[in-house]
Amino acid sequence: MEQMSRIYLDHAGATLPSEAQIKEISENLMKDVFRLGNPHSRHQSGETTLDIIKQVKECILTHFGVNSxxxxxxxxxxxxxxxxxxxxxxxxxxxxxxxxxxxxxxxxxxxxxxxxxxxxxxxxxxxxxxxxxxxxxxxxxxxxxxxxxxxxxxxxxxxxxxxxxxxxxxxxxxxxxxxxxxxxxxxxxxxxxxxxxxxxxxxxxxxxxxxxxxxxxxxxxxxxxKFSPKGFFGGSVNFYNIETGEFILKENFEEK
Incomplete structure (x- = not known):
């Protein structure tokens, strides 16, 4: 085992990741089935990414004792x-x-x-x-x-x-x-x-x-x-008219 050269105490700022965590993340990202893409794109990588995002959100809510x-x-x-x-x-x-x-x-x-x-x-x-x-x-x-x-x-x-x-x-x-x-x-x-x-x-x-x-x-x-943000960004709209500036936001609250 390598001798420890320093002691890290700033966990209020950010904690340190584990070696196993970094290794698993890297291995998953290299798997062809796990290739990530834009979740707003309608292709396999995009849909895979969107599914992962949904699963992660559910895990987060479960961790805090609530649901979607x-x-x-x-x-x-x-x-x-x-x-x-x-x-x-x-x-x-x-x-x-x-x-x-x-x-x-x-x-x-x-x-x-x-x-x-x-x-x-x-x-x-x-x-x-x-x-x-x-x-x-x-x-x-x-x-x-x-x-x-x-x-x-x-x-x-x-x-x-x-x-x-x-x-x-x-x-x-x-x-x-x-x-x-x-x-x-x-x-x-x-x-x-x-x-x-x-x-x-x-x-x-x-x-x-x-x-x-x-x-x-x-x-x-x-x-x-009832929340409706001022303006929009990227994948948050279903429709946008470049001449009039008219736009229609996505109905899902999380996507607005």
């Missing part, structure tokens, strides 16, 4: 990207009614969470110590709460029952669980988080390779189904 009837999986670059998309969806849901909306975040949240306040520009943002919120008998009503389940700085895990307290003040509050740090160290069931509306995470914090893959997992609801 309850949640949708949107692949992203990382947790920060997931939170940005979440903010876009929230703005779309509330539309022009956002002037009086309120966002609550805790002081010990990741910088990506704090950055959301600059996307929700018309919202009133409140930043508080976690203990300040939980110690109050009654809390003010908020419209969106982003819970960082585990601090990436201190490693502290926060009490999930804060969600119940906030829902007592506003039953319609949207809950976003930032599980980026926690998912790399602990088994998670969405039931323990009272089935949040949004979950943001990065997969490379769980298994290290490949990097640049995260997810925004979204609870299916009437509100979410």
């Amino acid at each position: 009837e309850e949640y949708s999986v949107i692949f992203t670059k990382n947790t920060s990207d997931s939170l940005k998309i979440m903010a876009e969806i929230v703005l779309n849901i509330f539309d022009k009614k956002a002037e009086n909306k309120k966002l609550l975040i805790c002081d010990d949240s990741h910088t990506s969470v704090h950055g959301i306040r600059h996307q929700l520009t018309n919202w009133k943002t409140t930043v508080k110590l976690f203990e300040t919120i939980t110690s109050k008998k009654n809390v003010d009503p908020f419209d969106l709460f982003i819970l960082t389940a585990m601090s990436n700085f201190t490693g502290k895990k926060y009490d999930k029952n804060i969600i119940i307290k906030l829902k007592e003040s506003n039953p319609n509050i949207l809950i976003c669980a930032d599980l980026a740090s926690l998912c790399g160290t602990s088994p998670i069931n969405f039931k323990d988080f009272y089935f949040p509306d949004f979950v943001a995470l990065s997969f490379y914090k769980i298994f290290g390779y490949p990097t640049g893959i995260g997810a925004l997992i979204i609870k299916k609801s009437a509100k979410m189904e």
